[in-house]
């Protein structure tokens with residue numbers, strides 16, 4: 001064998017041995033899951049439920065770190081810049097796609113800065129208000145908002161957050177600009193809604209379900225195509241006359257670009273197992289959502305979803321002309 005061929009063969013064997021050793025040993029310490037919004041919010045809720053189950057399968061703890069701010073782009077940026085060793089992962093939602101257009105100077109390129117683990121869940125949103133907000137149903141709410149747009153306040157988790165996107169669709173639907181108040185996540189926004197400091201919010205059912213059930217906030221509609229089993233009396237936005245507001249908040253898990261495929265595949269396997277766990281299925285159902293199918297909890301499915309969603313929201317955002325910078 002010529003010397004160069006021998007060297008190439010040795011290099012290939014060494015690379016194979018290294019990747020096999022990585023696959024066998026991974027993970028051998030705890031993993032950090034960055035959630036790009038505040039603790040106690042909807043993304044945090046999904047992240048903590050799934051992290052606990054994945055930890056059990058991986059045999060190592062997944063520790064959730066909340067890095068809120070700038071509609072989820074601060075946390076995503078932190079993961080984009082992290083070491084690509086399989087020990088830092090990101091749980092993000094639809095904001096990964098919308099921020100690609102909303103921010104014209106992002107520190108990372110959403111389609112190029114990450115590897116993919118898989119889809120987690122698609123969560124419906126709910127249009128909610130403080131308990132004593134006057135309107136009693138969606139029709140009177142729309143009329144009231146149109147009349148009082150300059151005094152009503154609407155919370156969101158910053159430009160790029162799902163609550164921002166949903167609020168933008170609402171304002172387009174009612175053709176009225178409303179004063180928006182950004183938070184680092186809708187966890188703290190919910191506290192202010194409960195305290196009556198904020199009037200309305202559009203947020204995932206994973207944050208609002210318990211409050212709606214408890215009657216501590218008022219709900220007007222869900223953004224899913226069909227009514228939710230947990231709220232059979234709550235109309236869909238289409239039934240309530242605002243079909244343009246349909247949106248579901250898909251969540252996915254990412255790793256920094258260059259993370260070994262063995263790590264991503266191991267994480268995908270743990271994700272698929274977690275999503276099939278009856279406890280997760282039951283808990284998600286209580287919160288108005290369902291786990292993604294195993295076929296979607298894969299790197300290829302998440303990559304395809306992100307590409308399609310960036311293309312889907314780009315014209316909507318450009319038409320609205322709303323940018324973060």
Ligand code: ASP
Nearest residue numbers: 037041043162163185186
């Ligand atoms: N998911 C929320 C949003 O996008 C933020 C959060 O999780 O706190 O508005």
